[in-house]
Amino acid sequence: MAKFDKSYHLFDRASKVIPGGIPGHQSPMLLVFGASPCFIERAEGARFWDVDGNEYIDYMCAYGPMVLGYNHPKVEAAARAQGKKTDTGNLPTERYVELAERLVGIVPIADWAIFGKNGSDVTTYACRVARYQTGRNKIIMIDGCYHGIGAWCTPISAGITAGETADMLTFNYNDIEQFKRIVAENKDDVAGVILTPFRHEALHDSEMPAPGFLETVRKTCDDIGGVFIVDDVRAGFRMHMGGSLEKFGVKPDLICFSKALGNGHPISACVGKESLRSAASQVFFTGSFFTSGVPMAAALATLDEMEATGAIEIMYKNGEMLKDGMLDQADTYGQQVNYTGPETIPFMTFAGEDGWDKAKVFCEECYQRGVFFHPFHNWFISSAHTEEDIKKTLDATDAAFKRVKEKMG
Ligand SMILES: Cc1ncc(COP(=O)(O)O)c(C=O)c1O
Structure with missing residues (x-):
């Protein structure tokens, strides 16, 4: 029986010295409070161990970064080798140039790349590039979509002024008519679109782009001279090595990457087209740690390993096995579920639930059986997940569906 005594003792200590204890997406309030762990002790491959010694096959992958699995030997060896030489310094290292060259080589739309630490750094930067390029103010985004903690997009309004979000326009995902209407109403002031x-x-079934949606955004940006930005921070390198929109055959102007790029090492990148190079070089973008060598060495090793092993195909294959198995089980136990998103970034909700009660019961049973899912945030597959891991996972999910049926019908 998994217990979480040390986790919650540590959380009490954290709450005394850190506002909110664990603020943000890793808060235990956002899992199954009391029945899920709060702190990690160690991690390896597709598994982690919490501070109470409970072991989990992990389907959150640190909310995305662990694309090859935790503590990947080749990535960590590259990081260590760079660390022995230098990490954060007065000047960038050779890795900085190599990584930019590498991204320009693998991402078809990329003629240049620039680096930050977090996804928020580059999504904010990309919007500024769009504004500087066009001399316009408005950025169009999807209502409720997460692009980070920049004042322009943070979903929680505490501490944000009305002025900071005044130039954002929102529309509903896949609503082509609403999108066209917003553009028509603001045409002379639209700098770009971020998607x-x-x-x-989170808190939503995932939704794939409707036929014609991405193409409409592309054409509209071309028609009005706006910049099409793709925030690939979460999905990047789990759908296509060249940027996720390659999967749909649509070419944006700027792409923001982070999470999977360094397999857990802190790095983000914005890549873009030649036509935006001048604007990109004039928008002020710098940070004490933006050029650190270790995450860049890790990113180079991550990209090499992903290409060498066909990591994305492995993730799709195992993700498909998980999906098929869970959908069969849901059927067996008479549960209506929505299994959405690409197989590499899947999510499952219980259809028609008002709250997240079934999802929490499901996850609680999985935690007890050594499998880590999130009740209301999409999941992630890594290439470290094996067929054997998926089989073990399906044993746990079978019991979890059974428990949901017994407890909640
Ligand atoms: C789509 C998307 N964009 C931007 C971000 C922000 O990235 P970060 O948390 O590294 O600032 C996230 C983080 O989850 C994200 O999922």
């Missing part, structure tokens, strides 16, 4: 490759915000 994730598919809709994947």
